[in-house]
Amino acid sequence: MKSNFVPHPNLAGDGRCRICDFAYSTLVPAEVAQHRRYHARYLAACGSVGAPMPTAERESRRQAGLAVQFNERIPLRERIAAAERWLEAEHHDHLAEVLLYGVQRLDLREYFTKHVEPSRLSSFENDVAAELRLRYSDSFVA
Numbered sequence: 001m002k003s004n005f006v007p008h009p010n011l012a013g014d015g016r017c018r019i020c021d022f023a024y025s026t027l028v029p030a031e032v033a034q035h036r037r038y039h040a041r042y043l044a045a046c047g048s049v050g051a052p053m054p055t056a057e058r059e060s061r062r063q064a065g066l067a068v069q070f071n072e073r074i075p076l077r078e079r080i081a082a083a084e085r086w087l088e089a090e091h092h093d094h095l096a097e098v099l100l101y102g103v104q105r106l107d108l109r110e111y112f113t114k115h116v117e118p119s120r121l122s123s124f125e126n127d128v129a130a131e132l133r134l135r136y137s138d139s140f141v142a
């Protein structure tokens with residue numbers, strides 16, 4: 001498992017957590033314990049604002065979002081709303097990567113523009129994909 005400890009370049013044992021930004025020394029057990037408590041509270045705080053949503057919730061929204069696509073009996077507006085739930089789940093996967101691996105955080109619009117279109121829009125019918133582009137893409141030109 002990848003360590004979240006970012007060591008100080010010059011001071012042995014000193015560093016900070018890449019996720020919660022808590023500075024501590026790995027050589028001082030009390031500080032290690034302090035970090036563990038702080039880290040747990042940090043994750044709880046992130047969860048309370050819903051970012052990123054838990055893995056199971058993301059997967060559930062992703063599946064629900066995809067399930068209604070290509071079903072002509074479901075109105076376009078509902079298929080678009082479902083596609084937005086799929087997109088939200090995908091974006092929260094990205095937020096989880098930010099939290100775990102420190103990749104640069106992208107807002108929904110940046111994420112959509114860089115990582116979703118055009119390749120992954122093939123999961124949606126053209127009318128739904130076009131509406132997502134209109135709402136979320138920076139590169140869309142009417």
Ligand SMILES: [Zn+2]
Nearest residue numbers: 017019020039
């Ligand atoms: Zn931490």
